[in-house]
Amino acid sequence: MKKIYISGHRGMVGSALVREAGLRGGFDILTAGRDRVDLCDQTATFSFLEEEQPEIVVIAAAKVGGIHANSTYPADFIYENLAIASNLVEGSRRAGVERVLFLGSSCIYPKLAPQPMPEDCLLTSPLEVTNEAYAIAKIAGLKLCQHYRAQHGLLYHSAMPTNLYGPGDNYHPENSHVIPALIRRFHEAKESGAESVTIWGTGTPRREFLHTKDLAEACFHLLELDNPPDWVNVGVGEDVTILELAQWVARTVGYQGEILTDPSKPDGTPRKLMDVSRLKGTGWEPKIGFEEGLAEAYRDFQASLAGGNARL
Ligand SMILES: NC(=O)C1=CN([C@@H]2O[C@H](COP(=O)(O)OP(=O)(O)OC[C@H]3O[C@@H](n4cnc5c(N)ncnc54)[C@H](OP(=O)(O)O)[C@@H]3O)[C@@H](O)[C@H]2O)C=CC1
Numbered sequence: 549m550k551k552i553y554i555s556g557h558r559g560m561v562g563s564a565l566v567r568e569a570g571l572r573g574g575f576d577i578l579t580a581g582r583d584r585v586d587l588c589d590q591t592a593t594f595s596f597l598e599e600e601q602p603e604i605v606v607i608a609a610a611k612v613g614g615i616h617a618n619s620t621y622p623a624d625f626i627y628e629n630l631a632i633a634s635n636l637v638e639g640s641r642r643a644g645v646e647r648v649l650f651l652g653s654s655c656i657y658p659k660l661a662p663q664p665m666p667e668d669c670l671l672t673s674p675l676e677v678t679n680e681a682y683a684i685a686k687i688a689g690l691k692l693c694q695h696y697r698a699q700h701g702l703l704y705h706s707a708m709p710t711n712l713y714g715p716g717d718n719y720h721p722e723n724s725h726v727i728p729a730l731i732r733r734f735h736e737a738k739e740s741g742a743e744s745v746t747i748w749g750t751g752t753p754r755r756e757f758l759h760t761k762d763l764a765e766a767c768f769h770l771l772e773l774d775n776p777p778d779w780v781n782v783g784v785g786e787d788v789t790i791l792e793l794a795q796w797v798a799r800t801v802g803y804q805g806e807i808l809t810d811p812s813k814p815d816g817t818p819r820k821l822m823d824v825s826r827l828k829g830t831g832w833e834p835k836i837g838f839e840e841g842l843a844e845a846y847r848d849f850q851a852s853l854a855g856g857n858a859r860l
């Protein structure tokens with residue numbers, strides 16, 4: 549049994565990682581809420597890792613949000629994410645942790661990166677302003693792992709997922725990502741009989757969406773590789789416009805009214821399609837189709853309304 553600490557286990561990604569570890573077997577799964585350890589607190593994080601002695605640490609704890617949250621609270625996003633990454637990476641080294649997997653995000657790549665975006669376009673031109681603070685912290689996390697691996701010979705490496713969705717998402721009307729936000733807005737419009745739903749921005753940006761179960765499988769696949777890349781993109785390799793996404797969500801929810809756009813709201817990056825050839829070359833493929841994944845996400849939202857554990 550390998551002792552694996554999955555940080556952020558109450559979150560959308562951390563909970564998918566815990567489920568996947570359970571399905572795979574062979575892991576002694578360690579989790580800890582903020583009540584046990586605040587990962588922004590260096591002393592508490594170092595002591596926790598020293599006491600628990602995990603063999604593997606997965607960094608899925610983070611301050612996370614959509615375009616509005618990122619641009620409204622940039623100080624929180626850069627500070628908390630830098631602190632979590634540096635405390636967990638240095639704390640892991642001190643506690644003798646053999647392997648760390650750090651989760652970043654596709655927003656680490658330049659705003660106008662070549663499409664699809666290969667791993668080596670990192671730091672080649674400026675970032676998108678709406679999530680610069682978060683992206684800088686995620687680049688720092690990736691670089692911590694890369695340099696600890698180089699200097700200390702530790703197997704610390706990273707995965708850069710595209711935009712994610714799945715059970716346990718954050719359905720906050722303003723601070724969430726686009727999929728949970730639209731599920732909620734279209735559902736409420738259907739319930740109230742509203743004639744139209746307005747989506748933020750022009751509807752023209754393109755985004756790629758990966759289900760968290762596929763991401764969790766990719767993470768455990770990476771943890772099985774003897775010599776994983778320092779960082780690797782995780783995505784499906786296909787994208788849609790935000791207007792097309794809104795039409796998918798409307799169909800899933802059963803909303804038949806009009807869809808309007810609001811160009812006074814930010815679009816963010818025009819496109820961020822991942823080049824996933826490196827990961828696919830190691831034998832991983834996503835499995836969950838978008839229609840199936842969205843239908844499941846809508847069921848998760850409905851369960852949360854009925855008193856489940858999703859965040860509203
Ligand atoms: N969601 C997405 O679309 C994407 C996510 N990612 C990455 O995946 C990872 C997880 O994201 P996701 O699951 O969506 O985010 P969530 O917000 O759902 O989960 C984050 C988790 O981190 C925990 N956490 C945050 N700060 C602290 C802290 N100081 N101490 C202890 N725990 C803390 C939260 O705890 P609590 O429950 O107490 O708040 C929560 O459980 C992040 O690294 C993110 O960058 C990457 C690409 C896209």
Ligand SMILES: C[C@H]1O[C@H](OP(=O)(O)OP(=O)(O)OC[C@H]2O[C@@H](n3cnc4c(=O)[nH]c(N)nc43)[C@H](O)[C@@H]2O)[C@@H](O)[C@@H](O)C1=O
Pocket residue numbers: 613614615616618653654655678679682710711712722723724725726727729730747748749753755790813814815816817
């Ligand atoms: C995962 C990723 O998430 C963030 O980047 P983002 O891709 O811009 O994320 P988003 O999901 O919030 O928006 C995607 C697109 O959708 C449009 N959009 C329409 N209507 C709504 C809406 O109602 N809510 C939201 N949130 N967006 C909407 C929105 O205007 C944008 O064009 C980063 O901050 C960064 O942290 C990061 O890593």
